[in-house]
Amino acid sequence: MAAVFPHADAALARVAAPAKGRRFAPGFFRAAFIHAVLIGTCVLIVLPLLWMFLSAHKSHEELFTKPFWWIPAEPHLFENISRVFERIDFGRYFFNSLFVSTVVTALDLFFSTMAGYALAKFRFPGRDLIFGAIIATMMIPAIVIVIPQYILIRDFGWLDSYYALIIPFAVSSFGIFLMRQALIGFPDELIDAARIDGAGEFRILFQIIVPLNVAPLISLGILRFLSEWDSLLWPLVATSSSEMRTLSLGMALLQDDRYGTDIPMLMAAATMSIAPIVVAYAFLQRFFIKGIASSGLKQ
Protein backbone atom coordinates (compact mmCIF):
# COMPACT_ATOMS: atom_id res chain seq x y z
CA MET A 1 0.00 0.00 0.00
CA ALA A 2 2.72 2.35 0.97
CA ALA A 3 4.30 1.87 -2.43
CA VAL A 4 1.23 3.28 -4.21
CA PHE A 5 1.50 6.76 -2.77
CA PRO A 6 5.14 7.05 -1.92
CA HIS A 7 5.17 10.84 -1.91
CA ALA A 8 2.14 11.21 0.31
CA ASP A 9 3.64 8.79 2.79
CA ALA A 10 6.96 10.52 2.73
CA ALA A 11 5.23 13.82 3.39
CA LEU A 12 3.34 12.31 6.32
CA ALA A 13 6.52 10.89 7.71
CA ARG A 14 8.11 14.29 7.53
CA VAL A 15 5.21 15.77 9.45
CA ALA A 16 5.35 13.03 12.07
CA ALA A 17 9.07 13.16 12.59
CA PRO A 18 11.08 16.29 11.90
CA ALA A 19 14.18 14.22 11.13
CA LYS A 20 14.51 12.39 7.81
CA GLY A 21 12.18 9.42 7.32
CA ARG A 22 14.17 6.20 7.73
CA ARG A 23 13.47 2.93 5.98
CA PHE A 24 9.65 2.78 5.93
CA ALA A 25 7.50 5.74 5.14
CA PRO A 26 4.84 5.06 7.74
CA GLY A 27 1.19 5.61 7.00
CA PHE A 28 -1.07 7.01 9.63
CA PHE A 29 -2.58 3.68 10.74
CA ARG A 30 0.76 1.99 10.84
CA ALA A 31 2.16 4.78 13.01
CA ALA A 32 -0.87 4.61 15.29
CA PHE A 33 -0.44 0.85 15.64
CA ILE A 34 3.25 1.18 16.46
CA HIS A 35 2.58 3.84 19.07
CA ALA A 36 -0.20 1.74 20.60
CA VAL A 37 2.12 -1.28 20.99
CA LEU A 38 4.91 0.85 22.44
CA ILE A 39 2.63 2.70 24.84
CA GLY A 40 1.14 -0.61 25.97
CA THR A 41 4.63 -1.97 26.63
CA CYS A 42 5.62 1.12 28.58
CA VAL A 43 2.48 0.81 30.71
CA LEU A 44 3.36 -2.80 31.55
CA ILE A 45 6.89 -1.73 32.47
CA VAL A 46 5.81 1.20 34.63
CA LEU A 47 2.84 -0.49 36.35
CA PRO A 48 4.79 -2.56 38.91
CA LEU A 49 6.94 0.47 39.74
CA LEU A 50 3.94 2.72 40.10
CA TRP A 51 2.27 0.12 42.23
CA MET A 52 5.32 -0.17 44.44
CA PHE A 53 5.28 3.60 44.87
CA LEU A 54 1.55 3.74 45.67
CA SER A 55 1.75 0.77 48.05
CA ALA A 56 4.49 2.52 49.98
CA HIS A 57 1.95 5.26 50.74
CA LYS A 58 -0.85 2.96 51.89
CA SER A 59 -1.56 1.39 55.22
CA HIS A 60 -1.67 -2.36 55.54
CA GLU A 61 -5.50 -2.47 55.60
CA GLU A 62 -5.88 -0.10 52.68
CA LEU A 63 -3.67 -2.30 50.56
CA PHE A 64 -6.06 -5.21 50.82
CA THR A 65 -9.36 -3.39 50.84
CA LYS A 66 -8.92 -0.64 48.26
CA PRO A 67 -8.40 -1.01 44.50
CA PHE A 68 -4.88 -0.59 43.06
CA TRP A 69 -5.35 2.81 41.55
CA TRP A 70 -6.74 4.23 44.79
CA ILE A 71 -4.51 7.00 46.07
CA PRO A 72 -4.62 7.44 49.84
CA ALA A 73 -5.86 10.83 50.98
CA GLU A 74 -3.66 10.56 54.07
CA PRO A 75 -0.45 8.91 52.91
CA HIS A 76 1.27 6.58 55.34
CA LEU A 77 4.64 6.86 53.65
CA PHE A 78 6.52 8.16 56.68
CA GLU A 79 5.08 5.53 59.02
CA ASN A 80 6.08 2.85 56.54
CA ILE A 81 9.57 4.32 56.20
CA SER A 82 9.99 4.53 59.97
CA ARG A 83 9.09 0.84 60.21
CA VAL A 84 11.89 0.11 57.72
CA PHE A 85 14.35 1.88 60.01
CA GLU A 86 13.02 -0.03 63.02
CA ARG A 87 13.68 -3.34 61.33
CA ILE A 88 17.00 -2.76 59.61
CA ASP A 89 19.90 -0.32 59.71
CA PHE A 90 18.96 1.03 56.29
CA GLY A 91 21.40 3.94 56.49
CA ARG A 92 24.32 1.68 57.24
CA TYR A 93 23.45 -0.74 54.41
CA PHE A 94 23.01 2.14 52.02
CA PHE A 95 26.35 3.61 53.02
CA ASN A 96 28.08 0.23 52.66
CA SER A 97 26.71 -0.23 49.15
CA LEU A 98 27.59 3.31 48.14
CA PHE A 99 31.10 3.09 49.61
CA VAL A 100 31.92 -0.34 48.21
CA SER A 101 30.50 0.39 44.74
CA THR A 102 32.27 3.76 44.52
CA VAL A 103 35.67 2.45 45.61
CA VAL A 104 35.45 -0.61 43.35
CA THR A 105 34.49 1.59 40.41
CA ALA A 106 37.32 4.04 41.06
CA LEU A 107 39.92 1.29 41.41
CA ASP A 108 38.69 -0.54 38.33
CA LEU A 109 38.74 2.64 36.24
CA PHE A 110 42.30 3.32 37.38
CA PHE A 111 43.74 -0.16 36.86
CA SER A 112 41.78 -0.89 33.68
CA THR A 113 42.76 2.38 32.06
CA MET A 114 46.41 1.85 32.88
CA ALA A 115 46.46 -1.76 31.71
CA GLY A 116 44.27 -1.04 28.68
CA TYR A 117 46.55 1.82 27.63
CA ALA A 118 49.69 -0.29 27.99
CA LEU A 119 48.15 -3.13 25.99
CA ALA A 120 46.99 -0.73 23.29
CA LYS A 121 50.05 1.50 22.92
CA PHE A 122 53.20 -0.15 24.20
CA ARG A 123 55.28 -2.94 22.75
CA PHE A 124 56.66 -5.33 25.31
CA PRO A 125 57.40 -9.04 25.41
CA GLY A 126 54.36 -11.19 26.15
CA ARG A 127 51.89 -8.41 25.47
CA ASP A 128 49.63 -10.38 23.16
CA LEU A 129 49.79 -13.38 25.43
CA ILE A 130 48.72 -11.26 28.40
CA PHE A 131 45.89 -9.72 26.41
CA GLY A 132 44.72 -13.16 25.28
CA ALA A 133 44.79 -14.43 28.85
CA ILE A 134 42.79 -11.43 30.04
CA ILE A 135 40.17 -12.04 27.34
CA ALA A 136 40.01 -15.68 28.43
CA THR A 137 39.30 -14.70 32.05
CA MET A 138 36.17 -12.88 30.87
CA MET A 139 34.65 -16.36 30.50
CA ILE A 140 34.96 -17.13 34.21
CA PRO A 141 31.52 -16.93 35.82
CA ALA A 142 31.28 -15.57 39.37
CA ILE A 143 29.32 -18.57 40.63
CA VAL A 144 32.11 -20.96 39.62
CA ILE A 145 34.78 -19.23 41.69
CA VAL A 146 32.72 -18.17 44.68
CA ILE A 147 33.92 -21.15 46.75
CA PRO A 148 37.70 -20.78 46.17
CA GLN A 149 37.37 -17.00 46.48
CA TYR A 150 35.67 -17.45 49.82
CA ILE A 151 38.46 -19.76 50.97
CA LEU A 152 41.12 -17.33 49.75
CA ILE A 153 39.54 -14.39 51.54
CA ARG A 154 39.11 -16.52 54.67
CA ASP A 155 42.82 -17.41 54.57
CA PHE A 156 43.67 -13.70 54.23
CA GLY A 157 41.54 -13.05 57.31
CA TRP A 158 39.41 -10.59 55.34
CA LEU A 159 35.98 -12.16 55.84
CA ASP A 160 33.34 -9.72 57.00
CA SER A 161 35.41 -6.64 56.09
CA TYR A 162 35.47 -4.01 53.38
CA TYR A 163 38.62 -5.64 52.01
CA ALA A 164 36.58 -8.73 51.15
CA LEU A 165 33.97 -6.66 49.34
CA ILE A 166 36.43 -4.45 47.45
CA ILE A 167 39.87 -5.91 46.72
CA PRO A 168 38.85 -9.02 44.68
CA PHE A 169 36.89 -6.74 42.32
CA ALA A 170 39.43 -3.91 42.03
CA VAL A 171 40.05 -4.73 38.39
CA SER A 172 37.84 -6.39 35.78
CA SER A 173 39.00 -8.14 32.65
CA PHE A 174 36.08 -6.57 30.84
CA GLY A 175 37.26 -3.12 31.91
CA ILE A 176 40.75 -3.75 30.54
CA PHE A 177 39.28 -5.08 27.32
CA LEU A 178 36.96 -2.09 26.93
CA MET A 179 39.70 0.47 27.59
CA ARG A 180 42.17 -1.29 25.31
CA GLN A 181 39.63 -1.26 22.47
CA ALA A 182 38.82 2.39 23.18
CA LEU A 183 42.45 3.54 23.23
CA ILE A 184 43.86 1.52 20.37
CA GLY A 185 42.70 4.08 17.83
CA PHE A 186 44.14 7.02 19.76
CA PRO A 187 46.58 8.93 17.49
CA ASP A 188 50.22 8.00 18.20
CA GLU A 189 51.33 11.44 16.97
CA LEU A 190 49.74 13.08 19.99
CA ILE A 191 51.54 10.71 22.36
CA ASP A 192 54.86 11.24 20.57
CA ALA A 193 54.43 15.01 20.61
CA ALA A 194 53.90 14.92 24.35
CA ARG A 195 56.99 12.74 24.76
CA ILE A 196 59.06 15.18 22.77
CA ASP A 197 57.78 17.94 25.03
CA GLY A 198 59.20 15.94 27.90
CA ALA A 199 56.06 14.53 29.51
CA GLY A 200 56.47 11.28 31.45
CA GLU A 201 54.48 8.24 30.45
CA PHE A 202 52.11 8.37 33.44
CA ARG A 203 51.61 12.08 32.92
CA ILE A 204 50.74 11.43 29.26
CA LEU A 205 48.20 8.83 30.35
CA PHE A 206 46.45 10.88 33.01
CA GLN A 207 46.73 14.37 31.52
CA ILE A 208 46.30 13.69 27.82
CA ILE A 209 44.75 10.27 27.16
CA VAL A 210 42.22 10.24 30.00
CA PRO A 211 40.71 13.70 29.41
CA LEU A 212 40.30 12.88 25.71
CA ASN A 213 38.61 9.52 26.38
CA VAL A 214 35.97 10.35 28.95
CA ALA A 215 33.14 8.54 27.13
CA PRO A 216 34.37 4.95 27.56
CA LEU A 217 35.33 5.76 31.14
CA ILE A 218 31.79 6.90 31.89
CA SER A 219 30.37 3.76 30.27
CA LEU A 220 32.66 1.50 32.23
CA GLY A 221 32.09 3.47 35.44
CA ILE A 222 28.31 3.17 35.25
CA LEU A 223 28.49 -0.50 34.34
CA ARG A 224 30.79 -1.33 37.22
CA PHE A 225 28.96 0.80 39.76
CA LEU A 226 25.61 -0.79 38.95
CA SER A 227 26.96 -4.33 38.91
CA GLU A 228 28.55 -3.82 42.34
CA TRP A 229 25.40 -2.14 43.65
CA ASP A 230 23.43 -5.15 42.39
CA SER A 231 25.79 -7.79 43.76
CA LEU A 232 24.17 -10.24 46.17
CA LEU A 233 25.95 -13.61 46.16
CA TRP A 234 29.36 -12.34 47.25
CA PRO A 235 28.18 -10.09 50.13
CA LEU A 236 25.97 -12.98 51.21
CA VAL A 237 28.88 -15.39 51.59
CA ALA A 238 31.68 -12.97 52.50
CA THR A 239 29.98 -10.99 55.26
CA SER A 240 28.33 -12.21 58.42
CA SER A 241 27.75 -9.21 60.68
CA SER A 242 24.86 -6.85 60.19
CA GLU A 243 27.26 -3.85 60.02
CA MET A 244 28.88 -5.17 56.84
CA ARG A 245 25.68 -5.87 54.91
CA THR A 246 25.17 -4.13 51.60
CA LEU A 247 21.80 -2.77 50.60
CA SER A 248 20.99 -5.68 48.27
CA LEU A 249 21.81 -8.19 50.96
CA GLY A 250 20.00 -6.30 53.71
CA MET A 251 16.88 -5.99 51.58
CA ALA A 252 16.97 -9.65 50.54
CA LEU A 253 17.12 -10.63 54.20
CA LEU A 254 14.45 -8.09 55.13
CA GLN A 255 11.86 -9.98 53.20
CA ASP A 256 12.38 -12.88 55.51
CA ASP A 257 9.03 -14.49 56.28
CA ARG A 258 8.66 -12.86 59.68
CA TYR A 259 8.13 -9.50 57.98
CA GLY A 260 7.14 -10.83 54.58
CA THR A 261 3.55 -9.77 54.98
CA ASP A 262 4.19 -6.12 55.88
CA ILE A 263 3.89 -5.13 52.25
CA PRO A 264 3.75 -1.32 52.69
CA MET A 265 6.97 -1.45 54.71
CA LEU A 266 8.69 -3.62 52.09
CA MET A 267 7.55 -1.30 49.31
CA ALA A 268 8.77 1.75 51.23
CA ALA A 269 12.17 0.04 51.52
CA ALA A 270 12.16 -0.88 47.82
CA THR A 271 11.23 2.70 46.86
CA MET A 272 14.03 4.17 48.97
CA SER A 273 16.55 1.72 47.58
CA ILE A 274 15.81 2.37 43.91
CA ALA A 275 15.10 6.10 44.16
CA PRO A 276 18.73 7.28 43.85
CA ILE A 277 19.40 5.00 40.88
CA VAL A 278 16.19 5.99 39.11
CA VAL A 279 16.91 9.70 39.63
CA ALA A 280 20.46 9.28 38.32
CA TYR A 281 19.09 7.31 35.37
CA ALA A 282 16.54 10.01 34.57
CA PHE A 283 19.35 12.55 34.16
CA LEU A 284 21.97 10.34 32.53
CA GLN A 285 19.82 7.96 30.43
CA ARG A 286 22.09 7.91 27.43
CA PHE A 287 25.18 7.11 29.46
CA PHE A 288 23.38 4.39 31.39
CA ILE A 289 22.04 2.74 28.25
CA LYS A 290 25.36 2.96 26.45
CA GLY A 291 27.34 1.74 29.43
CA ILE A 292 25.14 -1.23 30.19
CA ALA A 293 24.70 -2.22 26.56
CA SER A 294 28.49 -2.25 26.15
CA SER A 295 28.53 -5.41 28.28
CA GLY A 296 26.55 -7.25 25.61
CA LEU A 297 28.36 -5.81 22.61
CA LYS A 298 31.91 -6.95 23.06
CA GLN A 299 33.38 -5.28 20.04
Added chain:
Amino acid sequence: VFASYRGLGSGQATTGLVMVLPAVLLLGLFLVYPVLNSVYISLTSWDLVSPPRYIGLRNYFDLAEDSSFLSSAWISTYYTLAHLVTTLPVSLGLAMLLDREIRGRGVYQAIIFTPVVLSMVAVAMIWRVVYAPVGGLYLMFTTPFGISNINWLNNSTLAMPAVIIASLWKDVGYYLVIFLAGLQTIPSTYYEAARIDGAGSWHLFRYVTLPLLKPFLLFVTVVAMIKTAQAFSLIFALTNGGPADATKVLPYLIYENAFGFNQMGYASAIAIVMFIVLVMLTLIQFRALRTQY
Protein backbone atom coordinates in the same frame (compact mmCIF):
# COMPACT_ATOMS: atom_id res chain seq x y z
CA VAL B 1 61.53 8.72 38.79
CA PHE B 2 59.75 8.18 35.51
CA ALA B 3 62.33 10.20 33.62
CA SER B 4 64.29 7.05 32.85
CA TYR B 5 61.30 5.58 31.02
CA ARG B 6 60.94 8.62 28.80
CA GLY B 7 61.41 8.34 25.08
CA LEU B 8 61.32 5.32 22.83
CA GLY B 9 62.99 1.96 22.89
CA SER B 10 63.28 -0.45 25.77
CA GLY B 11 62.06 2.12 28.30
CA GLN B 12 58.62 1.65 26.76
CA ALA B 13 58.66 -2.06 27.49
CA THR B 14 59.35 -1.38 31.16
CA THR B 15 56.60 1.22 31.44
CA GLY B 16 54.17 -1.07 29.64
CA LEU B 17 54.88 -3.91 32.02
CA VAL B 18 54.64 -1.64 35.06
CA MET B 19 51.23 -0.46 33.88
CA VAL B 20 49.89 -3.97 33.22
CA LEU B 21 51.36 -5.57 36.33
CA PRO B 22 48.79 -4.57 39.00
CA ALA B 23 45.91 -5.77 36.82
CA VAL B 24 47.65 -9.03 35.99
CA LEU B 25 48.43 -9.73 39.64
CA LEU B 26 44.90 -8.98 40.80
CA LEU B 27 43.28 -11.05 38.05
CA GLY B 28 45.71 -13.89 38.62
CA LEU B 29 45.07 -13.97 42.36
CA PHE B 30 41.31 -13.45 42.37
CA LEU B 31 40.22 -15.09 39.09
CA VAL B 32 42.75 -17.52 37.64
CA TYR B 33 44.03 -19.06 40.87
CA PRO B 34 40.46 -19.65 42.17
CA VAL B 35 39.52 -21.47 38.96
CA LEU B 36 42.49 -23.82 39.29
CA ASN B 37 41.85 -24.21 42.99
CA SER B 38 38.24 -25.03 42.36
CA VAL B 39 39.30 -27.92 40.09
CA TYR B 40 41.38 -29.24 42.99
CA ILE B 41 38.63 -28.70 45.58
CA SER B 42 36.21 -30.62 43.35
CA LEU B 43 38.46 -33.67 43.77
CA THR B 44 38.24 -33.55 47.55
CA SER B 45 35.80 -34.03 50.36
CA TRP B 46 35.96 -30.89 52.45
CA ASP B 47 33.71 -29.48 55.14
CA LEU B 48 35.94 -26.41 55.80
CA VAL B 49 36.62 -27.60 59.36
CA SER B 50 38.87 -30.62 58.90
CA PRO B 51 41.49 -30.48 56.12
CA PRO B 52 40.38 -31.44 52.57
CA ARG B 53 40.60 -35.15 51.80
CA TYR B 54 41.51 -36.17 48.21
CA ILE B 55 38.90 -38.53 46.79
CA GLY B 56 39.59 -38.41 43.06
CA LEU B 57 36.57 -38.23 40.79
CA ARG B 58 34.12 -39.53 43.41
CA ASN B 59 32.16 -36.25 43.51
CA TYR B 60 31.63 -36.40 39.76
CA PHE B 61 30.41 -40.00 39.87
CA ASP B 62 28.07 -39.07 42.71
CA LEU B 63 26.71 -36.17 40.66
CA ALA B 64 25.60 -38.48 37.88
CA GLU B 65 23.32 -40.30 40.31
CA ASP B 66 22.25 -37.38 42.46
CA SER B 67 18.59 -36.62 41.78
CA SER B 68 18.85 -33.11 43.26
CA PHE B 69 21.67 -32.25 40.82
CA LEU B 70 19.82 -33.72 37.85
CA SER B 71 16.65 -31.93 38.81
CA SER B 72 18.51 -28.61 39.21
CA ALA B 73 20.24 -29.11 35.86
CA TRP B 74 16.82 -29.59 34.29
CA ILE B 75 15.36 -26.55 36.10
CA SER B 76 18.30 -24.39 34.94
CA THR B 77 17.84 -25.56 31.37
CA TYR B 78 14.10 -24.93 31.53
CA TYR B 79 14.55 -21.47 33.03
CA THR B 80 17.27 -20.48 30.56
CA LEU B 81 15.41 -21.66 27.47
CA ALA B 82 12.06 -20.29 28.61
CA HIS B 83 13.65 -16.93 29.38
CA LEU B 84 15.25 -16.83 25.94
CA VAL B 85 12.16 -17.78 23.95
CA THR B 86 10.07 -15.18 25.77
CA THR B 87 12.50 -12.28 26.10
CA LEU B 88 14.43 -12.34 22.84
CA PRO B 89 11.46 -12.32 20.41
CA VAL B 90 9.71 -9.58 22.41
CA SER B 91 12.90 -7.52 22.49
CA LEU B 92 13.53 -8.01 18.78
CA GLY B 93 9.94 -7.08 17.96
CA LEU B 94 10.13 -3.90 20.02
CA ALA B 95 13.56 -3.07 18.57
CA MET B 96 12.11 -3.31 15.06
CA LEU B 97 9.30 -0.97 16.02
CA LEU B 98 11.83 1.50 17.40
CA ASP B 99 14.22 1.18 14.46
CA ARG B 100 12.74 4.16 12.64
CA GLU B 101 12.25 7.85 13.12
CA ILE B 102 9.13 8.05 15.24
CA ARG B 103 8.05 10.62 17.74
CA GLY B 104 9.02 9.76 21.30
CA ARG B 105 11.53 7.10 20.28
CA GLY B 106 14.01 8.06 23.00
CA VAL B 107 11.27 8.20 25.64
CA TYR B 108 9.94 4.73 24.77
CA GLN B 109 13.43 3.29 24.85
CA ALA B 110 14.28 4.97 28.15
CA ILE B 111 11.10 3.72 29.84
CA ILE B 112 11.44 0.14 28.62
CA PHE B 113 15.09 0.17 29.73
CA THR B 114 14.29 1.34 33.29
CA PRO B 115 14.07 -2.11 34.95
CA VAL B 116 17.56 -2.90 33.64
CA VAL B 117 19.16 -0.31 35.92
CA LEU B 118 17.33 -1.52 39.03
CA SER B 119 19.00 -3.97 41.37
CA MET B 120 17.78 -7.54 41.10
CA VAL B 121 16.83 -7.68 44.78
CA ALA B 122 14.61 -4.59 44.45
CA VAL B 123 13.01 -6.18 41.38
CA ALA B 124 12.41 -9.40 43.32
CA MET B 125 10.82 -7.46 46.19
CA ILE B 126 8.48 -5.66 43.83
CA TRP B 127 7.49 -8.86 42.06
CA ARG B 128 6.96 -10.75 45.30
CA VAL B 129 4.32 -8.21 46.08
CA VAL B 130 2.94 -8.25 42.52
CA TYR B 131 2.38 -11.97 43.09
CA ALA B 132 0.84 -11.57 46.58
CA PRO B 133 -2.17 -13.96 46.45
CA VAL B 134 -4.48 -11.37 48.02
CA GLY B 135 -4.07 -7.76 46.96
CA GLY B 136 -1.31 -8.49 44.41
CA LEU B 137 -1.06 -6.50 41.20
CA TYR B 138 -1.53 -9.66 39.12
CA LEU B 139 -5.24 -9.50 40.05
CA MET B 140 -5.60 -6.54 37.72
CA PHE B 141 -5.01 -8.93 34.82
CA THR B 142 -6.75 -12.03 36.11
CA THR B 143 -9.93 -10.66 37.76
CA PRO B 144 -11.53 -9.79 34.38
CA PHE B 145 -11.36 -13.56 33.73
CA GLY B 146 -12.80 -14.35 37.16
CA ILE B 147 -9.51 -15.73 38.45
CA SER B 148 -8.17 -14.72 41.83
CA ASN B 149 -6.34 -16.11 44.81
CA ILE B 150 -3.47 -17.57 42.82
CA ASN B 151 -0.59 -18.56 45.04
CA TRP B 152 2.10 -17.96 42.42
CA LEU B 153 5.17 -18.37 44.57
CA ASN B 154 3.88 -21.25 46.67
CA ASN B 155 2.75 -23.41 43.79
CA SER B 156 5.45 -25.57 42.27
CA THR B 157 3.97 -25.37 38.76
CA LEU B 158 3.46 -21.62 38.81
CA ALA B 159 6.65 -20.55 40.60
CA MET B 160 8.92 -20.94 37.57
CA PRO B 161 6.54 -19.12 35.19
CA ALA B 162 6.40 -16.37 37.81
CA VAL B 163 10.21 -16.11 37.77
CA ILE B 164 10.20 -16.13 33.96
CA ILE B 165 7.67 -13.28 33.77
CA ALA B 166 9.69 -11.21 36.25
CA SER B 167 12.87 -11.91 34.22
CA LEU B 168 11.12 -10.82 31.03
CA TRP B 169 10.13 -7.55 32.66
CA LYS B 170 13.66 -6.98 33.94
CA ASP B 171 15.64 -7.90 30.79
CA VAL B 172 13.48 -6.91 27.84
CA GLY B 173 15.00 -3.41 27.69
CA TYR B 174 18.54 -4.75 27.75
CA TYR B 175 18.10 -6.97 24.71
CA LEU B 176 16.01 -4.29 23.03
CA VAL B 177 18.99 -1.92 23.09
CA ILE B 178 21.37 -4.65 21.89
CA PHE B 179 19.06 -5.61 19.01
CA LEU B 180 18.57 -1.97 18.10
CA ALA B 181 22.33 -1.60 17.74
CA GLY B 182 22.33 -4.66 15.47
CA LEU B 183 19.42 -3.44 13.37
CA GLN B 184 21.10 -0.11 12.81
CA THR B 185 24.02 -1.83 11.09
CA ILE B 186 21.68 -2.85 8.26
CA PRO B 187 21.91 -0.15 5.59
CA SER B 188 18.51 1.37 4.86
CA THR B 189 19.24 1.09 1.12
CA TYR B 190 18.66 -2.67 1.39
CA TYR B 191 15.13 -2.04 2.60
CA GLU B 192 14.52 0.57 -0.07
CA ALA B 193 15.71 -1.80 -2.80
CA ALA B 194 13.49 -4.62 -1.51
CA ARG B 195 10.58 -2.22 -1.28
CA ILE B 196 10.97 -1.13 -4.89
CA ASP B 197 10.88 -4.81 -5.81
CA GLY B 198 7.47 -4.91 -4.11
CA ALA B 199 8.34 -6.59 -0.82
CA GLY B 200 5.83 -6.23 2.04
CA SER B 201 6.66 -5.91 5.73
CA TRP B 202 6.77 -9.65 6.33
CA HIS B 203 9.02 -10.22 3.34
CA LEU B 204 11.30 -7.40 4.45
CA PHE B 205 11.63 -9.10 7.83
CA ARG B 206 11.98 -12.61 6.45
CA TYR B 207 14.35 -11.93 3.57
CA VAL B 208 16.26 -8.80 4.58
CA THR B 209 16.31 -8.31 8.37
CA LEU B 210 16.54 -11.90 9.50
CA PRO B 211 19.37 -13.13 7.22
CA LEU B 212 21.47 -10.02 7.86
CA LEU B 213 20.88 -10.23 11.58
CA LYS B 214 21.57 -13.95 11.84
CA PRO B 215 25.16 -13.87 13.15
CA PHE B 216 24.16 -11.12 15.54
CA LEU B 217 21.15 -13.13 16.73
CA LEU B 218 23.32 -16.15 17.43
CA PHE B 219 25.74 -13.98 19.38
CA VAL B 220 23.02 -12.39 21.50
CA THR B 221 21.39 -15.78 22.12
CA VAL B 222 24.61 -17.19 23.52
CA VAL B 223 25.29 -14.08 25.63
CA ALA B 224 21.78 -14.35 27.01
CA MET B 225 22.17 -18.07 27.71
CA ILE B 226 25.38 -17.56 29.66
CA LYS B 227 23.88 -14.68 31.61
CA THR B 228 20.64 -16.50 32.44
CA ALA B 229 22.30 -19.78 33.39
CA GLN B 230 24.14 -17.88 36.14
CA ALA B 231 21.06 -16.23 37.62
CA PHE B 232 21.22 -16.33 41.39
CA SER B 233 19.92 -13.07 42.91
CA LEU B 234 16.42 -13.23 41.44
CA ILE B 235 15.92 -16.82 42.57
CA PHE B 236 17.34 -16.16 46.01
CA ALA B 237 15.24 -13.08 46.63
CA LEU B 238 12.03 -14.08 44.84
CA THR B 239 11.49 -17.78 45.56
CA ASN B 240 14.49 -18.90 47.63
CA GLY B 241 14.69 -21.94 45.37
CA GLY B 242 11.24 -23.10 46.41
CA PRO B 243 8.56 -24.16 46.65
CA ALA B 244 9.71 -27.77 47.04
CA ASP B 245 12.88 -27.03 45.01
CA ALA B 246 10.79 -26.09 41.95
CA THR B 247 13.04 -23.11 41.16
CA LYS B 248 16.33 -24.43 42.50
CA VAL B 249 18.63 -23.58 39.61
CA LEU B 250 22.24 -24.78 39.54
CA PRO B 251 23.80 -21.60 40.99
CA TYR B 252 21.43 -21.87 43.93
CA LEU B 253 22.31 -25.55 44.37
CA ILE B 254 26.02 -24.65 44.41
CA TYR B 255 25.42 -21.94 46.99
CA GLU B 256 23.30 -24.26 49.14
CA ASN B 257 25.76 -27.17 49.04
CA ALA B 258 28.76 -24.95 49.76
CA PHE B 259 27.45 -22.49 52.32
CA GLY B 260 24.42 -24.32 53.65
CA PHE B 261 25.73 -27.88 53.92
CA ASN B 262 29.49 -27.11 53.98
CA GLN B 263 30.16 -29.59 51.17
CA MET B 264 32.87 -27.59 49.41
CA GLY B 265 34.13 -30.47 47.28
CA TYR B 266 30.74 -31.55 46.03
CA ALA B 267 29.62 -27.96 45.36
CA SER B 268 32.84 -27.32 43.43
CA ALA B 269 32.19 -30.36 41.26
CA ILE B 270 28.80 -28.92 40.33
CA ALA B 271 30.48 -25.59 39.61
CA ILE B 272 33.09 -27.21 37.36
CA VAL B 273 30.44 -29.08 35.36
CA MET B 274 28.57 -25.81 34.91
CA PHE B 275 31.77 -24.03 33.97
CA ILE B 276 32.54 -26.55 31.23
CA VAL B 277 29.08 -26.09 29.73
CA LEU B 278 29.39 -22.28 29.89
CA VAL B 279 32.86 -22.30 28.32
CA MET B 280 31.55 -24.38 25.44
CA LEU B 281 28.76 -21.85 24.95
CA THR B 282 31.29 -19.00 25.06
CA LEU B 283 33.42 -20.66 22.41
CA ILE B 284 30.35 -20.83 20.19
CA GLN B 285 29.84 -17.14 20.91
CA PHE B 286 33.39 -16.21 19.88
CA ARG B 287 32.99 -18.28 16.74
CA ALA B 288 29.76 -16.43 15.97
CA LEU B 289 31.61 -13.16 16.49
CA ARG B 290 34.36 -14.15 14.10
CA THR B 291 31.88 -14.93 11.31
CA GLN B 292 30.29 -11.57 11.93
CA TYR B 293 33.22 -9.19 11.94
